[in-house]
Amino acid sequence: MTSGITLWFTGVPASGKSAIARRVRELLAARGLPVELLDGPEVRQSLSRGLGFTREDREENVRRIGYVAKLLSRNGVIAICAAVSPYRATREEIRQHVSNFVEIFVDCPLEVAERRDTEGLYAKARAGVIEDFTGVSDPYERPEKPEVYIRSDEESIEQSAAKVVKTLELLQLIPQVDDGFPDADDLRRRLRGLGYI
Amino acid sequence: MTSGITLWFTGVPASGKSAIARRVRELLAARGLPVELLDGPEVRQSLSRGLGFTREDREENVRRIGYVAKLLSRNGVIAICAAVSPYRATREEIRQHVSNFVEIFVDCPLEVAERRDTEGLYAKARAGVIEDFTGVSDPYERPEKPEVYIRSDEESIEQSAAKVVKTLELLQLIPQVDDGFPDADDLRRRLRGLGYI
Numbered sequence: 001m002t003s004g005i006t007l008w009f010t011g012v013p014a015s016g017k018s019a020i021a022r023r024v025r026e027l028l029a030a031r032g033l034p035v036e037l038l039d040g041p042e043v044r045q046s047l048s049r050g051l052g053f054t055r056e057d058r059e060e061n062v063r064r065i066g067y068v069a070k071l072l073s074r075n076g077v078i079a080i081c082a083a084v085s086p087y088r089a090t091r092e093e094i095r096q097h098v099s100n101f102v103e104i105f106v107d108c109p110l111e112v113a114e115r116r117d118t119e120g121l122y123a124k125a126r127a128g129v130i131e132d133f134t135g136v137s138d139p140y141e142r143p144e145k146p147e148v149y150i151r152s153d154e155e156s157i158e159q160s161a162a163k164v165v166k167t168l169e170l171l172q173l174i175p176q177v178d179d180g181f182p183d184a185d186d187l188r189r190r191l192r193g194l195g196y197i
Numbered sequence: 198m199t200s201g202i203t204l205w206f207t208g209v210p211a212s213g214k215s216a217i218a219r220r221v222r223e224l225l226a227a228r229g230l231p232v233e234l235l236d237g238p239e240v241r242q243s244l245s246r247g248l249g250f251t252r253e254d255r256e257e258n259v260r261r262i263g264y265v266a267k268l269l270s271r272n273g274v275i276a277i278c279a280a281v282s283p284y285r286a287t288r289e290e291i292r293q294h295v296s297n298f299v300e301i302f303v304d305c306p307l308e309v310a311e312r313r314d315t316e317g318l319y320a321k322a323r324a325g326v327i328e329d330f331t332g333v334s335d336p337y338e339r340p341e342k343p344e345v346y347i348r349s350d351e352e353s354i355e356q357s358a359a360k361v362v363k364t365l366e367l368l369q370l371i372p373q374v375d376d377g378f379p380d381a382d383d384l385r386r387r388l389r390g391l392g393y394i
Contacts (some may be wrong), residue, residue: 034272034273036268036272046260047244047264047265050247050248050257059248063243064243067243068244068268071233071265071268071269072268072269073230073273075233075272075273075274076231076272076273077268077272078376080355
């Protein structure tokens with residue numbers, strides 16, 4: 001049994017993590033790779049019913065996702081996780097415990113995310129209904145060395161998802177497929193600069 | 198990717214589920230099979246911090262174990278779950294959602310379990326500190342058609358664990374190994390009687 005991968009999407013609420021994560025799942029599944037998506041809302045329903053949005057509850061939610069990702073990835077599965085996960089220390093803790101942690105920073109200016117927010121979370125945070133809301137009343141700690149850097153307000157979902165998949169190839173975590181991805185050299189330079197390849 | 202298995206140990210608190218489950222894990226791992234143990238206390242720490250022992254909280258805990266077992270077993274892993282899981286309906290619900298559900302009923306007279314209880318849970322239940330405690334103040338609904346039936350006060354852990362593994366062979370869920378297990382014919386008759394083979 002080869003090791004799996006933990007793909008960890010992080011970014012402020014409504015930055016576009018879920019949409020990219022879903023597309024990445026499709027692309028990997030189409031290659032016949034075993035993949036599971038642990039997405040915020042579904043995971044909250046399945047693992048974290050009763051938890052709220054305080055710092056402590058959000059941290060607990062993120063740790064639970066990390067625990068399940070550990071179980072899956074050490075059994076050869078690609079666990080795709082999409083959660084705000086605003087604290088660097090928690091993300092690094094998860095990196096230590098799972099197989100082949102790949103951090104994907106979905107960067108997006110706050111005003112764009114807020115405009116996009118279909119769930120109305122930012123509005124609730126501005127109104128004070130949700131306390132400690134990431135980006136509004138609680139910090140988002142940007143990743144320092146994410147394996148993949150995405151600007152979701154400047155790239156299409158398709159471009160972002162392709163970047164993630166190509167990065168997995170460059171990191172030699174999945175077999176290479178020659179699909180003519182245009183920016184492979186940029187990604188390679190970036191990963192080399194970060195010391196990942 | 199072949200389907201995995203969900204091995205579901207059920208029985209009153211301190212009936213011996215965890216000890217047998219741990220030994221089954223060892224036996225399966227020694228055969229090179231991918232296996233994960235989701236055991237009550239560890240799972241409570243990782244997935245269910247904050248949940249108590251009310252009926253509702255215990256049900257939620259069991260459902261979370263079932264959710265993780267679903268993710269693991271549909272990716273080829275043998276998920277071994279050990280939880281009291283006293284309600285038949287919840288166990289049947291999990292059977293519907295996971296791959297190859299195998300129910301293992303660890304039967305044990307209540308007075309034996311209570312004598313054995315190292316965590317002091319029965320004492321707390323008798324004292325009224327824990328309400329709705331299975332076997333004391335809340336019912337345990339015995340499985341009607343468990344794939345494996347264990348009398349933990351009459352069998353050794355080694356015998357019980359071997360029965361579980363041999364049953365998986367008879368159900369053709371794992372490859373057969375000729376290890377001279379003495380009661381294979383009894384198990385076969387039992388499984389045939391229940392309509393499982």
